[in-house]
Amino acid sequence: MTHPTQHLDEVVHQRTRLGILAVLVEADRAQFGFLQDTLNLTDGNLSRHLQTLEKAGHVRIEKGYEGRRPRTWVRITRSGRRALADEVALLKELVGRLDFHSREESTQRTADA
Amino acid sequence: MHRRDTSGYLLASRTLYLKVFAVTTPDTTGLGAAAAWSDEIASLQRRTRLARGTPWFPLTLFGLLVLASAPLYADPSPACPADHHVCVGNIDPSPVNNFFPGGVFTGHPAGVAIFWLVAGPLGYLATGAFYWARARCRGVAISPTAYIVTGLALLALLVVTTWVHVFPFGNLVIRGLTPLITIAIGLFVLARCERSWPLATFAAAFLALALVANLYDMENVAYRLGLGSPGFQTNVIVAGVTLLLGGLGFGLAGLVSKRRLT
Numbered sequence: 001m002t003h004p005t006q007h008l009d010e011v012v013h014q015r016t017r018l019g020i021l022a023v024l025v026e027a028d029r030a031q032f033g034f035l036q037d038t039l040n041l042t043d044g045n046l047s048r049h050l051q052t053l054e055k056a057g058h059v060r061i062e063k064g065y066e067g068r069r070p071r072t073w074v075r076i077t078r079s080g081r082r083a084l085a086d087e088v089a090l091l092k093e094l095v096g097r098l099d100f101h102s103r104e105e106s107t108q109r110t111a112d113a
Numbered sequence: 114m115h116r117r118d119t120s121g122y123l124l125a126s127r128t129l130y131l132k133v134f135a136v137t138t139p140d141t142t143g144l145g146a147a148a149a150w151s152d153e154i155a156s157l158q159r160r161t162r163l164a165r166g167t168p169w170f171p172l173t174l175f176g177l178l179v180l181a182s183a184p185l186y187a188d189p190s191p192a193c194p195a196d197h198h199v200c201v202g203n204i205d206p207s208p209v210n211n212f213f214p215g216g217v218f219t220g221h222p223a224g225v226a227i228f229w230l231v232a233g234p235l236g237y238l239a240t241g242a243f244y245w246a247r248a249r250c251r252g253v254a255i256s257p258t259a260y261i262v263t264g265l266a267l268l269a270l271l272v273v274t275t276w277v278h279v280f281p282f283g284n285l286v287i288r289g290l291t292p293l294i295t296i297a298i299g300l301f302v303l304a305r306c307e308r309s310w311p312l313a314t315f316a317a318a319f320l321a322l323a324l325v326a327n328l329y330d331m332e333n334v335a336y337r338l339g340l341g342s343p344g345f346q347t348n349v350i351v352a353g354v355t356l357l358l359g360g361l362g363f364g365l366a367g368l369v370s371k372r373r374l375t
Binding site: 034 | 148153154158160164165249251253255306
């Protein structure tokens, strides 16, 4: 049986990108500005992470105009949803393993005492 | 190599190290790091849901529309003698009634038909406009397209089945309240769009109420409770007020959550 860390997706397994996907999975689409405010990121930083996610096929970026103002909308793809779900499941599995180790250690300590 | 980006988030190498460390070394620091990530994801999702807003608008709008239609459902036979226990309602022979289940025991079946054929689509379109404007304002969008399409398709289904006389639900049509069922089913679709279990629960309760309103005269209950005989409109008013209360409840819940977060 392989360890859960073997299945980590390097694209999603990054805190900012995980945050972007976590926001997008709760809506059909979000504006660039909304992601920036919610995750407290700079223009450049968010763009870089979005490009990485887009390249991996996890998000789709749509550029358009509202009146004369340019707007960038981002939406999560099916592959992005799956990747996020897998990552969250792995996180839970890791925490579960840690819980098990902690309990084992505490039982050992009690027995030693 | 423990760099931080502008958001203060630790970079991948650091976090991966923490996680591997957490798994191989069962200490509380590692556990805290993995658990903190899970908490952070949940917190971001909560904040996004809050920013998206609640479905108070369609519930309030359709609640008002249902209440506005109440006069059309007034008892059909005002001249019905007081000693009669049962008064048969109008059977509207006008052609419009062949295109929509406007009811048999309603005061104005043709009026009911025309009202819902106009107000129904307008209600769905207004909901679409509201969601579009809110998304533009808040920067985060839920698409109500599936809800609007379902609502319009169900109204169209009522028209077609009435037109070709194949409406398969017998007694459901006699009170002219089938639009309530289409509203309830639409709410299930909206709950799916909104990813909202509370709205799905409300939709289930409202569907049950819509079926009761279509199959039973609620004024009987009022009569038994000694509240007199408020008329057939009781069904309509109860349904309308339920939707309004739902809208109010979701609106207040949104405000309270917002206040808690700020």
